[in-house]
Amino acid sequence: MVKLAFGTISDSFSQTSLKSYVSEFIATLLFVFAGVGSAIAFNKLESNGALNPAGLVAIAIAHAFALFVGVSIAANISGGHLNPAVTLGLAVGGNITILTGLFYWVAQCLGSIVACLLLKFVTNGLSIPAHGVASGMSALEGVVMEIVITFALVYTVYATAVDPKKGSIGVVAPIAIGFIVGANILAAGPFSGGSMNPARSFGPAVVSGDLSQIWIYWAGPLVGGALAGFIYGDIFIGSHSAIPKSDDYA
Template identity: 40%
Template sequence: MSKDVEAGIRGGFSAGDYLDQPPAPFFDTNELSRWSFYRAIIAEFIATLLFLYVGVLTVIGNQRQSSASACGGVGVLGIAWAFGGTIFVLVYCTAGISGGHINPAVTFGLFMGRKVSLVRAVLYIAAQCLGAICGCGLVKLLKKANFNDLGGGATELADGFSPGAGLAAEIIGTFVLVYTVFSATDPKRKARDSHVPVLAPLPIGFAVFVVNLATIPVTGAGINPARSFGSAVMFNKHKAWDNHWIFWAGPFIGAAMAAIYHEFVLRGGAAKTLRSFRSSSI
């Protein structure tokens, strides 16, 4: 029996007693023959549908109540809680099935960190975007008049901010979220802090909450291309599509930066790669 297994059985993991998963294959077509793969895609679709349903319905409800009463509506704080709390619940429910991405930027960041294959990443993103459209469609079906009159919950660049400022807000916000995902699911951290229970969905949900608080006044807090795309498709007015590129470019850039920072700087991937090049040249 290996030392790692013995330590695990005794419950005495040290900082060095952990097993990293090998990098995911870049292009793994074998996944297409497994039911678990399609089950994961379905889970991503349903989770993103529910996420957009709760989030966009909260945004529209807040706007409706605010327009009816000066003291009405849950405000930015309530919207941030709705998005962050829903992510906490859905990541908790789907983490064991699909990993609980529910966000193309998270999927892209994990692909950059070699945690998922290209095949899985592409189909996850497709399922997430379709789920987002269906979730917003449900909201529109239930509250069609409010949906059309109050902007469909679409993310838009706020007045007074330049596209550059909006892009920066999306990059930084997504960096915080994806960096939290990497940190919360890091096997080395779990081994080092094995005496402390770690519930990964909790910090991820709080990351969404705090980023929404900071970013809603600037861009409406996209930090999730599927969320922005779904609401833009269902609302389908010019303003929803103005500067829409920000809500794809920003999250993808932020996710890539978070993956590089965590995997190659904090986890020493760059140093390991350099040593492997040196050893192979000898």
């Protein structure tokens, strides 16, 4: 069963929680700066770079490396979510309260927006690429694609970082998480953009002024993340108490 817990104001504004929000802001900022920056850089080198096979590989690798680092640098403070879909998936499994999770969302989205503003400034005003489904695809197809790949991401988070039975595999959690993101971008990039992360899509949409498809990148990842949290948390972890402590994820 779902293990959602609302939480309390005192817990969400404790010194530990405040440090977690700052950690999520910084880690998400650095992740989005590198991820979106890689797309801008390749587009500058070659027109339509994101549609070029080499560009797709470069962008996937940049996101994988940046997420590996982002999770690693934030894991000991906030758990290294960097993604509202991951936060929701962990809340569904009882690993973080709803109230604290909402503040994680705010920190993650602000980090993404600031990263894109910085990119806009340091690139002398180059356009910030916003996510959108490919020509010929419907919005529903884009949502389903994002559900599937985000499910894979959050399921990987649970298997490698949250599951109390993970044992020594926990040390490779950031690597596995980075790898699944890179692989999913290779698979989904030409179709939905391969976001898996509402914050990653939100910053570029806000800074570019193109919010026309942003709902796809909230709906799909949040559904996929919640499903992964429910399935792994309920079926494979099952009997743990609500809001447990984890060495890897808050």
